[in-house]
Amino acid sequence: MSCKLSQDLMDAYLDGEVDLVRSLEIEQHVKECSACAHAYERRRSFVTAIKTAPLAYQAPDGLAQDVREAIRRAAGAETISETKPDRVRSWNWNSWLYGIGCAGALALVFLTTIPHLYGPSVDDRLGQEVVSAHVRSLMANHLTDVQTSNQHVVKPWFNGKLDFSPTVRDFSDRGFPLAGGRMDYLNNRSAAAIVYYRGAHPINLFIWPSKPGETQKEKIFTRQGYHLIRWSEGGMTYWAISDVNAQELKDFVELIGKA
Amino acid sequence: MPHLDAAYTLARWMTRNPEDAHDIVQEAYIRAFRFFENYRGGSAKAWLLTIVRNTGYTWLRQNRAHDVDSVFDDEAFEVPERTPGPEARLVQSANQELIHKAMERIPLEFREIIILRDLEGFSYKEIVDVTGLPMGTVMSRLSRARSRLQKEVMERAGKEIEREL
Numbered sequence: 001m002s003c004k005l006s007q008d009l010m011d012a013y014l015d016g017e018v019d020l021v022r023s024l025e026i027e028q029h030v031k032e033c034s035a036c037a038h039a040y041e042r043r044r045s046f047v048t049a050i051k052t053a054p055l056a057y058q059a060p061d062g063l064a065q066d067v068r069e070a071i072r073r074a075a076g077a078e079t080i081s082e083t084k085p086d087r088v089r090s091w092n093w094n095s096w097l098y099g100i101g102c103a104g105a106l107a108l109v110f111l112t113t114i115p116h117l118y119g120p121s122v123d124d125r126l127g128q129e130v131v132s133a134h135v136r137s138l139m140a141n142h143l144t145d146v147q148t149s150n151q152h153v154v155k156p157w158f159n160g161k162l163d164f165s166p167t168v169r170d171f172s173d174r175g176f177p178l179a180g181g182r183m184d185y186l187n188n189r190s191a192a193a194i195v196y197y198r199g200a201h202p203i204n205l206f207i208w209p210s211k212p213g214e215t216q217k218e219k220i221f222t223r224q225g226y227h228l229i230r231w232s233e234g235g236m237t238y239w240a241i242s243d244v245n246a247q248e249l250k251d252f253v254e255l256i257g258k259a
Numbered sequence: 260m261p262h263l264d265a266a267y268t269l270a271r272w273m274t275r276n277p278e279d280a281h282d283i284v285q286e287a288y289i290r291a292f293r294f295f296e297n298y299r300g301g302s303a304k305a306w307l308l309t310i311v312r313n314t315g316y317t318w319l320r321q322n323r324a325h326d327v328d329s330v331f332d333d334e335a336f337e338v339p340e341r342t343p344g345p346e347a348r349l350v351q352s353a354n355q356e357l358i359h360k361a362m363e364r365i366p367l368e369f370r371e372i373i374i375l376r377d378l379e380g381f382s383y384k385e386i387v388d389v390t391g392l393p394m395g396t397v398m399s400r401l402s403r404a405r406s407r408l409q410k411e412v413m414e415r416a417g418k419e420i421e422r423e424l
């Protein structure tokens with residue numbers, strides 16, 4: 001190995017970003033070349049010095065608050081625009097309808113089957129919406145509209161805000177204390193978000209009415225590091241999401257199911 | 260608020276100004292919030308710092324174009340290798356305040372890559388993802404950034420020795 005090459009690879013080597021063969025070549029060269037050995041030693045201690053130098057800044061007081069408020073303003077503007085039908089989706093839907101009109105009954109059978117086979121599944125789409133809603137609730141620090149562990153306060157809070165009445169129970173005695181409730185918007189409709197905690201980890205439980213007669217067994221997903229469980233029973237669709245481990249989320253869902 | 264200190268630190272080193280960093284971080288978090296659908300897993304910190312960096316560059320182009328225009332051809336810029344003298348030994352004793360001051364004097368492209376690697380501890384691959392630079396450029400730019408910083412530290416150390424004599 002030449003001195004030029006050994007110098008060119010010096011930083012990558014010190015950062016552990018050089019493959020094994022090259023590393024061995026460099027080590028051999030440095031043993032034989034005192035100039036390069038010296039350069040490596042000097043750079044190694046300098047990089048250590050950079051790494052321990054006070055280069056990090058702390059975000060100033062008030063920045064977190066400003067960011068939160070700015071996001072909340074942006075979220076407010078977005079909630080309004082989200083209640084309008086999604087332009088892309090409605091265009092697709094119109095073209096489906098157009099197809100039905102033209103091709104008749106055969107097409108109808110065809111089209112109601114095809115999207116289930118090829119389109120993104122309902123679980124995929126809803127799963128993504130649920131993850132986004134969960135993360136937004138954490139980012140905007142807007143986990144709860146009504147913040148209390150009292151189920152008799154949370155449940156009535158939804159009255160008049162939703163066209164259904166979600167079940168709200170506190171499970172403090174089972175390690176899942178109720179933290180409050182929030183209005184959210186999922187699957188193109190208003191949904192209840194009931195917030196629980198498992199230690200320091202928030203759990204969002206989203207509830208909205210199912211299609212008539214729909215019952216679905218529990219299904220677990222993992223997306224972007226979050227676990228999600230969805231099920232439908234008693235006329236309601238439920239999605240639970242959290243960064244707790246999968247077993248703890250299953251335990252939580254079991255409690256909800258029994259309630 | 261996740262990764263706020265890291266976001267602020269990057270913006271602060273990009274602009275070298277607390278108020279500008281404040282504005283950039285605020286704008287970047289709104290963008291992160293709006294474009295959350297584009298997040299495809301992986302390191303959330305790297306994703307967020309990518310947005311901070313892009314927001315920072317947009318801001319700098321609008322307000323301080325000469326900072327961004329200072330991008331130069333990596334390969335054409337050679338840092339002369341110096342023979343180690345008493346200054347080098349002073350560098351090894353790692354005067355960390357000196358490093359902070361020297362950081363203020365090196366170009367933007369060098370400051371950001373040192374923050375990403377030596378402060379945040381990102382891998383070269385992650386730096387490629389955040390900056391959109393080719394791997395070879397990340398390697399050579401980081402190497403040049405450290406050489407330049409080292410030179411800057413030695414010069415300042417030299418001046419301080421002279422002052423003491």
